[in-house]
Amino acid sequence: AQKVTQAQTEISVVEKEDVTLDCVYETRDTTYYLFWYKQPPSGELVFLIRRNSFDEQNEISGRYSWNFQKSTSSFNFTITASQVVDSAVYFCALRAAGSARQLTFGSGTQLTVLP
């Protein structure tokens, strides 16, 4: 069975602060894929990043960065210098490389960035 835990239900920060969203996953598969999606108030899920289990390099994309650590089964997401437009629900998701193709989602973290 697979499981994704996002322990932070809601986070509120003031604009320009850095914020880290936590994601911890469980899987018995040795090959798997991790994802982050953003769901703004409009409702549409927006793909942010995919990470393969065999690639532990951290990634930076503009103000976004991701820290993948297999030793702790974590895939955390950091937004640097947050902006009001970053306010959204962020979902971490897992997909094994086996026959199951669907994503297993965490419960999401509601991020509110205050001006």
Add this chain to the structure above:
Amino acid sequence: GAGVSQSPSNKVTEKGKDVELRCDPISGHTALYWYRQSLGQGLEFLIYFQGNSAPDKSGLPSDRFSAERTGGSVSTLTIQRTQQEDSAVYLCASSVRGAGATYEQYFGPGTRLTVT
């Protein structure tokens, strides 16, 4: 290019009625997924289609739910004899399937279903 489209965007129906939700995936995407997002349950997988293969229906919550995909493109999710607990946002996603690595899923805007 065009993303995943879904219709209707909102649907209000009376308990006991049947509803059909439509998904038009991104052109060229061979894999199509349905998920449900509700307040108490988060995002749940419902069903997966890949090309001409038999669909993976393992996430369908009851036999009142069914889906089909015609011509490897458009998909319709049907809920028969709707119940109030079916109220949720129904999301469709599509992805490219290629040899080797998995590909990210791109989501549509969803259909908000309200059963009164």
